[in-house]
Amino acid sequence: MSKVNIAEKFSLFKSYWDPKIVGELNNQYVKLAKLKGEFVWHNHEDEDEFFMVVKGKLTIKLREGDIELNAGEFYIIPKGVDHMPVAETEVHVLMFEPKSTVNTGNIDSDKTIDTLEKI
Amino acid sequence: MSKVNIAEKFSLFKSYWDPKIVGELNNQYVKLAKLKGEFVWHNHEDEDEFFMVVKGKLTIKLREGDIELNAGEFYIIPKGVDHMPVAETEVHVLMFEPKSTVNTGNIDSDKTIDTLEKI
Numbered sequence: 001m002s003k004v005n006i007a008e009k010f011s012l013f014k015s016y017w018d019p020k021i022v023g024e025l026n027n028q029y030v031k032l033a034k035l036k037g038e039f040v041w042h043n044h045e046d047e048d049e050f051f052m053v054v055k056g057k058l059t060i061k062l063r064e065g066d067i068e069l070n071a072g073e074f075y076i077i078p079k080g081v082d083h084m085p086v087a088e089t090e091v092h093v094l095m096f097e098p099k100s101t102v103n104t105g106n107i108d109s110d111k112t113i114d115t116l117e118k119i
Numbered sequence: 120m121s122k123v124n125i126a127e128k129f130s131l132f133k134s135y136w137d138p139k140i141v142g143e144l145n146n147q148y149v150k151l152a153k154l155k156g157e158f159v160w161h162n163h164e165d166e167d168e169f170f171m172v173v174k175g176k177l178t179i180k181l182r183e184g185d186i187e188l189n190a191g192e193f194y195i196i197p198k199g200v201d202h203m204p205v206a207e208t209e210v211h212v213l214m215f216e217p218k219s220t221v222n223t224g225n226i227d228s229d230k231t232i233d234t235l236e237k238i
Binding site (some may be wrong): 001003004005006007023024025026028030047048049050052067068069072073074075076078096097098 | 120122123124125126142143144145147149166167168169171186187188191192193194195197215216217
């Protein structure tokens with residue numbers, strides 16, 4: 001593989017809630033996504049999920065309260081924990097999660113994406 | 120867990136080649152390390168290794184050439200591939216790798232650290 005410049009990869013797409021695969025290791029994917037607006041409440045039964053904010057501000061709603069992430073901050077959502085990402089304005093995030101992870105977890109939604117693009 | 124501010128975690132230690140665990144998910148660790156100088160040539164037989172530069176400039180020497188990483192860039196070193204990180208000046212890196220990964224891989228060195236600190 002070549003090295004990956006994260007900002008350059010973000011310049012290649014504009015769609016929201018449409019994670020792109022930018023790396024693969026140890027049966028996990030590294031993904032980049034642009035988020036804006038509200039997602040859907042969901043959880044991942046068997047997968048922990050790493051969210052790092054690269055640009056902007058992300059709210060991760062949990063049943064017990066909100067997590068506010070600014071650029072340079074990350075949060076790991078444990079398997080089975082209900083969550084809903086919310087971005088008032090555009091946010092760029094880097095995710096690290098098992099290859100099996102579906103974006104909407106246990107919920108079948110019009111936001112569900114079964115096959116992710118590699119960029 | 121709480122959210123993690125990466126810069127804040129880096130302010131908690133000064134040692135080089137001494138990765139700190141800052142997160143755990145799916146049998147993988149998220150680690151932060153400060154690097155300066157030359158490491159040792161080594162490989163990880165069963166583990167791919169993700170290096171993202173947060174600050175500074177890192178050279179990853181491979182047998183077939185060098186990879187130069189600036190802030191905001193990452194590289195995944197596949198299992199079994201010999202590599203040696205080199206940092207002319209202090210570099211801050213974020214790593215993803217299996218919990219089983221030892222920093223010096225297949226080499227027993229005075230730089231080997233068997234038990235990493237969680238911060």
